Amino acid sequence: MFHLLDLFGTAVFAVSGALAAGRKHLDLFGVLVLAVVTAIGGGTLRDLTLGLTPVFWIQAPSYLWIASIAGLVTLLLARWRWLHRDFLPIADAIGLATFCVIGAERALAAGVHPTTAVLMGVMTGVFGGMLRDVLCGEVPLVLRKELYATAALAGSLIMVVLSLILPGMAIAAWAGLLTCLGLRLAAIRWQLGLPVFRHRD
Amino acid sequence: MFHLLDLFGTAVFAVSGALAAGRKHLDLFGVLVLAVVTAIGGGTLRDLTLGLTPVFWIQAPSYLWIASIAGLVTLLLARWRWLHRDFLPIADAIGLATFCVIGAERALAAGVHPTTAVLMGVMTGVFGGMLRDVLCGEVPLVLRKELYATAALAGSLIMVVLSLILPGMAIAAWAGLLTCLGLRLAAIRWQLGLPVFRHRD
Amino acid sequence: MFHLLDLFGTAVFAVSGALAAGRKHLDLFGVLVLAVVTAIGGGTLRDLTLGLTPVFWIQAPSYLWIASIAGLVTLLLARWRWLHRDFLPIADAIGLATFCVIGAERALAAGVHPTTAVLMGVMTGVFGGMLRDVLCGEVPLVLRKELYATAALAGSLIMVVLSLILPGMAIAAWAGLLTCLGLRLAAIRWQLGLPVFRHRD
Numbered sequence: 001m002f003h004l005l006d007l008f009g010t011a012v013f014a015v016s017g018a019l020a021a022g023r024k025h026l027d028l029f030g031v032l033v034l035a036v037v038t039a040i041g042g043g044t045l046r047d048l049t050l051g052l053t054p055v056f057w058i059q060a061p062s063y064l065w066i067a068s069i070a071g072l073v074t075l076l077l078a079r080w081r082w083l084h085r086d087f088l089p090i091a092d093a094i095g096l097a098t099f100c101v102i103g104a105e106r107a108l109a110a111g112v113h114p115t116t117a118v119l120m121g122v123m124t125g126v127f128g129g130m131l132r133d134v135l136c137g138e139v140p141l142v143l144r145k146e147l148y149a150t151a152a153l154a155g156s157l158i159m160v161v162l163s164l165i166l167p168g169m170a171i172a173a174w175a176g177l178l179t180c181l182g183l184r185l186a187a188i189r190w191q192l193g194l195p196v197f198r199h200r201d
Numbered sequence: 202m203f204h205l206l207d208l209f210g211t212a213v214f215a216v217s218g219a220l221a222a223g224r225k226h227l228d229l230f231g232v233l234v235l236a237v238v239t240a241i242g243g244g245t246l247r248d249l250t251l252g253l254t255p256v257f258w259i260q261a262p263s264y265l266w267i268a269s270i271a272g273l274v275t276l277l278l279a280r281w282r283w284l285h286r287d288f289l290p291i292a293d294a295i296g297l298a299t300f301c302v303i304g305a306e307r308a309l310a311a312g313v314h315p316t317t318a319v320l321m322g323v324m325t326g327v328f329g330g331m332l333r334d335v336l337c338g339e340v341p342l343v344l345r346k347e348l349y350a351t352a353a354l355a356g357s358l359i360m361v362v363l364s365l366i367l368p369g370m371a372i373a374a375w376a377g378l379l380t381c382l383g384l385r386l387a388a389i390r391w392q393l394g395l396p397v398f399r400h401r402d
Numbered sequence: 403m404f405h406l407l408d409l410f411g412t413a414v415f416a417v418s419g420a421l422a423a424g425r426k427h428l429d430l431f432g433v434l435v436l437a438v439v440t441a442i443g444g445g446t447l448r449d450l451t452l453g454l455t456p457v458f459w460i461q462a463p464s465y466l467w468i469a470s471i472a473g474l475v476t477l478l479l480a481r482w483r484w485l486h487r488d489f490l491p492i493a494d495a496i497g498l499a500t501f502c503v504i505g506a507e508r509a510l511a512a513g514v515h516p517t518t519a520v521l522m523g524v525m526t527g528v529f530g531g532m533l534r535d536v537l538c539g540e541v542p543l544v545l546r547k548e549l550y551a552t553a554a555l556a557g558s559l560i561m562v563v564l565s566l567i568l569p570g571m572a573i574a575a576w577a578g579l580l581t582c583l584g585l586r587l588a589a590i591r592w593q594l595g596l597p598v599f600r601h602r603d
Contacts, residue, residue, distance in 0.1 A: 021344070022400025029351055030344030031398050044250065049446065051455025053252025054313065061316040078400050112456065115463040130537070135331070137340045139539045143423070143432030150431055197433050199424025199480050222545070223601025230552055231545030232599050245451065254453025255514065262517040279601050336532070338541045 002173065006102055007066055009095030014039040014067040016092060017132050018074035024136050028075075034132055035071025036064060041128035046103050046120050050110050089188050093151075097180035100125035100152040101173050104159045114160050121156025121176075122149060147187035150194060155180025203374065207303055208267055210296030215240040215268040217293060218333050219275035225337050229276075235333055236272025237265060242329035247304050247321050251311050290389050294352075298381035301326035301353040302374050305360045315361050322357025322377075323350060348388035351395060356381025404575065408504055411497030412465055413472040416441040418494060419534050420476035426538050430477075436534055437473025438466060443530035448505050448522050452512050491590050495553075499582035502527035502554040503575050506561045516562050523558025523578075524551060549589035552596060557582025 017038030021031040040057050047055040057063040077083055103124025107117040126149045130140040142148045159176025166172055186192060218239030222232040241258050248256040258264040278284055304325025308318040327350045331341040343349045360377025367373055387393060419440030423433040442459050449457040459465040479485055505526025509519040528551045532542040544550045561578025568574055588594060 018398075019400055022398040024340055024344075025397050025399050026340070026344045027395040027397050029349075029354075029395055030341075033344055033350070048249055048450055049455065049457045049460060051457075053250065053254075053455075054311075055250045055252075058250060058313055058317050061314045064316060064320060075398055078398075110456075112460055113463045115466060116460050119466060134335060134536060135341060135344070137338065137539065139426055139428070140432075140537060143428045143435055143537070148431075149435070153431075194429040194431055196427050196429050197420075197424045197477055197480075198427050199421055219599075220601055223599045225541055225545075226598050226600050227541070227545045228596040228598050230550075230555075230596055234545055234551070249450055254451065254455075255512075256451045256453075259451060259514055259518050262515045265517060265521060276599055279599075335536060336542060336545070338539065 002098070002102065005094065005098040005177075007062075008091075009098040010039045010063055010066050011070040012088070012091040012095040013099075013128055014070035015074045015088065016129070018071040019078065019088075020132050020136050021071075022074075022078060031075065032068055032071050034135060035074070036067045037135065038128045038132040039063070039067035039070070041131040042099060042103065042124040042126065043128075045127050046106065046124045050107060050112070050120070052106070052110060090185065093181055093184040093188070096125045096148070096152055096184060097155055097177045099128075100156045100180055101159050101176045104156045104176065105163075105169060105173060108160065108163060114164060117160045118153070118156045121159065122152045125149070125152035125156075125180075144196075147183055147192050147194065151180045151183035151187060154183055203299070203303065206295065206299040206378075208263075209292075210299040211240045211264055211267050212271040213289070213292040213296040214300075214329055215271035216275045216289065217330070219272040220279065220289075221333050221337050222272075223275075223279060232276065233269055233272050235336060236275070237268045238336065239329045239333040240264070240268035240271070242332040243300055243304065243325040243327065244329075246328050247307065247325045251308060251313065251321070253307070253311060291386065294382055294385040294389070297326045297349070297353055297385060298356055298378045301357045301381055302360050302377045305357045305377065306364075306370060306374060309361065309364060315365065318361045319354070319357045322360065323353045326350070326353035326357075326381075345397075348384055348393050348395065352381045352384035352388060355384055404500070404504065407496065407500040407579075409464075409468055410493075411500040412441045412468050414490070414493040414497040415501075415530055416469040416472035417476045417490065418531070420473040421480065421490075422534050422538050423473075424476075424480060433477065434470055434473050436537060437476070438469045439537065440530045440534040441465070441469035441472070443533040444501060444505065444526040444528065445530075447529050448508065448526045452509060452514065452522070454508070454512060492587065495583055495586040495590070498527045498550070498554055498586060499557055499579045502558045502582055503561050503578045506558045506578065507565075507571060507575060510562065510565060516566060519562045520555070520558045523561065524554045527551070527554035527558075527582075546598075549585055549594050549596065553582045553585035553589060556585055 014035035017034035018031045021034040044055050100121040104117050104121030107120035126142045133140040155176040158179045159172050162172035215236035218235035219232045222235040245256050301322040305318050305322030308321035327343045334341040356377040359380045363373035416437035419436035420433045423436040446457050502523040506519045506523030509522035528544045535542040557578040560581045564574035
């Protein structure tokens with residue numbers, strides 16, 4: 001079940017990368033790069049810093065295929081506005097929730113400190129989108145938007161804390177996933193955000 | 202022979218990094234950084250994701266010296282317009298072709314899946330230039346320009362496919378190199394490009 | 403002593419990241435990310451390229467806590483202008499000097515070539531700030547500003563050369579630290595800079 005959600009999240013993140021490429025008028029290759037980078041960026045940084053090399057998409061190239069195909073399919077479907085206006089934000093929330101739970105789980109399995117595992121969950125969820133925005137020459141959206149990384153932080157935290165208390169991973173993983181998903185959907189619905197820090201030298 | 206081409210490619214990529222630094226009015230250190238980052242960025246990401254650490258320029262610091270010296274020499278030669286107008290694009294095509302073949306070869310030697318080896322070839326060829334452009338605050342040129350990464354993809358693909366069929370690497374490597382070089386030179390000569398994807402929310 | 407300076411440098415770099423986030427009107431999470439990325443970015447790239455994984459902040463999560471708390475405290479103290487006008491540049495110079503000496507030392511301990519160790523010192527000192535600026539959508543300040551990376555280079559070089567000549571690390575480390583600190587403070591005081599390279603195609 002989580003593996004299916006993982007593949008779904010990969011595809012959804014790839015679509016958001018491809019749409020960003022379209023906004024910047026990139027060519028076909030640019031679409032592919034942004035789709036793949038957005039989809040696998042978070043997991044790649046997680047594996048690199050944990051020392052789990054070769055990274056996951058080298059061990060299982062199916063992630064590359066899914067991201068590439070999702071990026072190309074986006075070209076065909078981009079005209080259907082309901083798709084990226086209504087469906088994408090919800091799909092993206094599912095992807096975020098899945099990625100942060102899987103990231104935290106993989107870090108715990110590598111035997112790291114719980115603090116680090118929480119961070120790895122957040123990083124897996126948000127770093128791909130940050131790379132996407134930097135490649136588009138923009139300040140990453142997740143640093144400015146309504147609750148996004150905060151939802152990932154909450155989900156990752158719940159997941160790690162429960163996994164320390166409860167036997168087995170399943171309940172902890174589902175609780176983390178639903179926490180993140182619920183917060184993110186609420187943030188979209190009511191435009192919840194963190195306070196902004198303004199500073200001038 | 203390929204080792205010589207590799208050093209040549211390193212120098213040429215460093216020159217393109219140094220020229221980009223000049224366009225942005227960076228100081229001497231900025232020139233050095235952009236020269237080195239452009240020259241070794243692709244190979245570094247390849248080695249990191251494959252888990253081949255310490256990365257190649259730690260095992261052979263000559264790459265750092267070549268890139269640094271090429272960056273500094275660029276300061277002296279930048280006034281000669283024929284150099285960067287006429288010579289650089291062709292030299293850059295040779296560098297791209299060499300890097301993508303060497304990247305694919307190193308990935309195959311590490312025993313990865315052919316799909317991954319093709320990607321590693323492309324990444325080795327184009328990632329340095331992407332870092333250069335991001336550091337200059339611009340959307341990477343390779344995501345927008347006439348056939349560039351596509352040439353790397355073709356060369357890398359030919360190299361990997363032939364290496365699976367033929368005994369020995371030599372023919373596969375030369376075929377890949379010439380494919381990439383030919384496509385890139387044709388793209389420069391006739392301004393061939395991929396279709397562009399335009400999208401508005 | 404050096405460990406204390408290391409923690410001090412981490413906090414100072416985190417403050418500079420948080421202030422940059424404030425200048426760009428990022429939200430609370432953006433402040434945290436920029437604080438942490440600026441503080442640990444250089445050491446992370448050093449450990450990744452040397453193959454010293456899991457990276458240092460996974461082995462000692464205290465770095466993450468210090469950077470996060472320093473980032474949040476910045477929100478409270480940002481109104482005190484003397485803090486970031488007068489104190490921060492000097493504190494930042496101490497952080498830079500410490501990071502470049504520690505980076506070079508860690509590379510030497512990993513048994514790399516002296517050229518590489520010098521580069522690792524510079525990278526540890528300046529890469530965090532480069533990431534901070536790229537995430538803010540700007541050309542990194544260290545590529546344009548008065549002597550900054552050059553001070554790191556001088557300190558790192560002195561440290562590595564002396565460590566090859568003298569027995570023990572202590573004198574080499576202090577000499578490197580004071581060289582870097584002295585150059586950086588002199589550069590701030592008299593606005594010393596490297597010549598700028600201007601180039602147009």
